[in-house]
Amino acid sequence: MFRKILIANRGEIALRVIYACCELGIRTVAVYSEADEHALHVRFADEGVCIGPARPMKSYLNVPAIITAAQVTGADGLHPGYGFLSESPYLAEAAEACGITFIGPPIEVLRLLGDKVQARQAMKKAGVPVLAGTAHPPETASAALKAARKLGFPLIIKASAGGGGKGMRIVRDASEVEHAWTTAQREAEAVFGDGTLYLETYIEAPRHIEFQLLADGHGHVVHLGERECSIQRRHQKLVEEAPSVALTDYQRRTLGRLVVGAARTVGYQNAGTFEFLMDDRQDFYFLEANTRLQVEHPVTEMVTGVDIVKEQIRIASGEPLSFRQNDVVMTGHAIECRINAESPETLRPSPGVIRVFSMPGGPGIRIDTAAHTDSTITPYYDSLVAKLIAHGRDRGEAIARIQRTLEMTVIEGIETTVSLQRRIVEDPDFIAGRLSTAFMDRYGGS
Amino acid sequence: MGDFDDIERMVELMDAHGLEEFELEQWGRRVRLRKASRSHDRSAGAGELAPAASDAARTSVGPLGAAEDDGLVVVKSPIVGTFFRAPDSDSEPFVEVGSSVRSGQVLCIIEAMKLMNEIDAEAAGEIMSIFAENGQPVQYGEPLFAIKPT
Numbered sequence: 001m002f003r004k005i006l007i008a009n010r011g012e013i014a015l016r017v018i019y020a021c022c023e024l025g026i027r028t029v030a031v032y033s034e035a036d037e038h039a040l041h042v043r044f045a046d047e048g049v050c051i052g053p054a055r056p057m058k059s060y061l062n063v064p065a066i067i068t069a070a071q072v073t074g075a076d077g078l079h080p081g082y083g084f085l086s087e088s089p090y091l092a093e094a095a096e097a098c099g100i101t102f103i104g105p106p107i108e109v110l111r112l113l114g115d116k117v118q119a120r121q122a123m124k125k126a127g128v129p130v131l132a133g134t135a136h137p138p139e140t141a142s143a144a145l146k147a148a149r150k151l152g153f154p155l156i157i158k159a160s161a162g163g164g165g166k167g168m169r170i171v172r173d174a175s176e177v178e179h180a181w182t183t184a185q186r187e188a189e190a191v192f193g194d195g196t197l198y199l200e201t202y203i204e205a206p207r208h209i210e211f212q213l214l215a216d217g218h219g220h221v222v223h224l225g226e227r228e229c230s231i232q233r234r235h236q237k238l239v240e241e242a243p244s245v246a247l248t249d250y251q252r253r254t255l256g257r258l259v260v261g262a263a264r265t266v267g268y269q270n271a272g273t274f275e276f277l278m279d280d281r282q283d284f285y286f287l288e289a290n291t292r293l294q295v296e297h298p299v300t301e302m303v304t305g306v307d308i309v310k311e312q313i314r315i316a317s318g319e320p321l322s323f324r325q326n327d328v329v330m331t332g333h334a335i336e337c338r339i340n341a342e343s344p345e346t347l348r349p350s351p352g353v354i355r356v357f358s359m360p361g362g363p364g365i366r367i368d369t370a371a372h373t374d375s376t377i378t379p380y381y382d383s384l385v386a387k388l389i390a391h392g393r394d395r396g397e398a399i400a401r402i403q404r405t406l407e408m409t410v411i412e413g414i415e416t417t418v419s420l421q422r423r424i425v426e427d428p429d430f431i432a433g434r435l436s437t438a439f440m441d442r443y444g445g446s
Numbered sequence: 447m448g449d450f451d452d453i454e455r456m457v458e459l460m461d462a463h464g465l466e467e468f469e470l471e472q473w474g475r476r477v478r479l480r481k482a483s484r485s486h487d488r489s490a491g492a493g494e495l496a497p498a499a500s501d502a503a504r505t506s507v508g509p510l511g512a513a514e515d516d517g518l519v520v521v522k523s524p525i526v527g528t529f530f531r532a533p534d535s536d537s538e539p540f541v542e543v544g545s546s547v548r549s550g551q552v553l554c555i556i557e558a559m560k561l562m563n564e565i566d567a568e569a570a571g572e573i574m575s576i577f578a579e580n581g582q583p584v585q586y587g588e589p590l591f592a593i594k595p596t
Contacts, residue, residue: 034587050585051526065586068526068558072583094559 001317002026002077002101006070007045008091009081010060012370012387013293014041017079020309029073031066033059035378040370047073054380060084067094077316079103079309083382086292087114103316105270105291112266113289117160117198123286126262131277131285133200141181147199148177154204157181159188160196163288165235167191170202205438206277208232209244209284211259212300214311215268218320223256224304225330227296230435231424233347238417238440239424240296241335242303245395245433246278255284260325271297271312295338295387298368302334302391333395335402337421339411340383344420351379355413364391364401377414385416395433399425453479519569521591527558529578529590539580545573546596553591556584571595 006029007017014030018041021028030045035054042048049069052059059065061084070078078095080086080103089110092102104110113119117137124130132151137160138144148155148171157180159167167188169180181197189195212224228244229237243252259274273294275287297308306328315321341350357373369386371377377385388405392398406422420443424430429439456479460468469478523529531539531554540552547553547567556563575592578584 049526050587052586059586064559064561065526069585071559072526072528098559 001319002313004029004046004073004075005077005079005103005313006031006066006073006075006100007041007079007081008060008066009079009084009086010036010039010041010370010381011384012368013081013083013295015044015370016368017081017309018044020307020313023307024310024313026077026313029069029075031060031069033380035380038376040372040375049073054378056084056380060381063088063091063094066091067098067100070095070100071098075100077101077103077313079313080292082293082295087290089114101316103270103312105268105272109266109268110291113272113291115160116158116162116288117196119289120198120286122266123262123289126265128258128262128274128286129284131201131203134198137196137198141178141185144181144197144199145174145177149174151199151201154202155199156202157184157197157199159184159192159194160198161192161194162188167197168235203277203279203285205436206230206279207244207246207436208237208275208287209247209255209278210273210275210290210294211256212294212297212308213259213263213268213272213274214306214308214315214321215263215270215272216315216321217269217318219264220321220324221260221263221268222321222323222325222328223260224300224306224308224328225252225256227294227299228435229296230437231430231439232437233440233443237296237338239335239337239421239430240299241333241395241398242299243330243333246282246435251282256325270315271308295384296336298366298387298389299334299336302366302389303330303332304328305331332391332393333398334389334391335395335398335425336387336389337402337406337425338384338417339386339388339409339421340417341377341385341414342383342417343415344417347417349379349383350415351377351383352414353377354385354411356410357412358410359386359388360405360408362401362405364398365389365405366391371411385411385414388421399431516594518574518592518594519571520589521553521565521568521593523556523578523584523586523588523590524565525556525558525563526585527556527563527583529580529582529584530555530557530562531576531580541573541576541591543573543576547571547573547593554578565590567591567593569593569595 004027005021007014018028028045030042030048031051032042033052033054051065051069052062078100085091089107092107095102120130134147138147154172157169167184169184171177171180185195208229209226211226215221226244227240227242229240231239273290276284277287278284353376357371359367366389371385390398390402392401403425409418467480549570551567552564553567554565571593574594577589
């Protein structure tokens, strides 16, 4: 087992990893930028190292600074959290070269699944259904147009290095292809430094369903069921739940088996998520694999009772999984609302000092946050303030619990999405489980 | 109210009343605060980072603050790494307290990921203090030298 883990992240997820380390008796090192000097993850870690100025490129994305911080503090493990460098093969490689264990999948897996074009091909080979699309990325806009005509419309242009909706364009007919291709390429080059794009059939208003995996280094792979994350705005998830009302037990078992098989094929280890789109005929298509802990992992923890972060640490330390697929039982229902420091109407970020922060607890409520009264939401990083997770015996109870918690949440000093989340969880379609990625269109601004 | 808030308030009170030392015993708990003087070395022992760096930064009114007030130029570490005062263990240190330096002159080396990063003087002048110990890990923004510009 590890003696000391450095957490290459900030905010609530850095705290989440600290909780797991505390419970496992592992010492922790926080790294932080100058903007986070007073942050809770710095206060509650055993040690802290300032690694750079506020700008992420110079601090939380600064691989040499992070690795050096691990070396000077004598950390033997490195947990990357989510976002920032969590899917970076470069960080994993640098850590391993310095004798520090990267708590995540093997470097080759990070490389394979981080390249969306390669990941698509690998999944297809493993028997996972993928959407019709270009097997080889077209190099020019005119080649793309030719490929698009062959595939038929609507289509989606995606960046091979992509994620988070960047470098993505939906095209509904041939006249739009060339312009969309050029702008997406420019965006992908700017954001990812790689302008490789590909085309895929676009599904209107699908459900977003994803499977949580755990794989150890001894050949054991299990899935922890699915999460539904259809409520999104600009490809950013707002509300997630587990299980999905759209899946039958049979579908869950079948898809779960498929995902476990695919993970085995690519040599997956540690925690990961395979994302799918489900169309209105209940067909599933592979979207992408996330080779890290997800923001929404708590809903799975609430229904399965598995502590995913502790499992990640145990797996990375070489321990075998302590349970098998048959031991995984889903109990009740869990829903998560992401409370962001954003205007509820425009979703424009609203940084500032939180003057009052009060979220009620009570039965079935879990709040993962690094915010508190008098804490500051800086403009440098993502706008997540808190994750509110409600667990109930069934979906109805989980909804009632999340509704009453949102109603009694008081956050003053900054604008938050609490009022928007209240409208969502009180929406008759949400309550009925009629969800799709087009759900948020009714609130405008998507 | 948490311990940190208490201590922070004490530091504020010390500042307000120009106190160097302050001791409080209350409910079986004793807290003693002493401000770092200019000659006081705020850095921790070699091989260990200053404990809870943020606390040090928050409550420190020591060398850095004083140095900047006196019009000294403080050279801070631009990276996380290990501080070395000499090019290798057999050599003399680049500079000592009292050395005069040219702008751009190498003052120390900070090793990060096996790379030796030379840190230059930001101004010409005299070295007034050296804040870090040879071989000590330093973090981003940590004060290394104070130079009195000429």
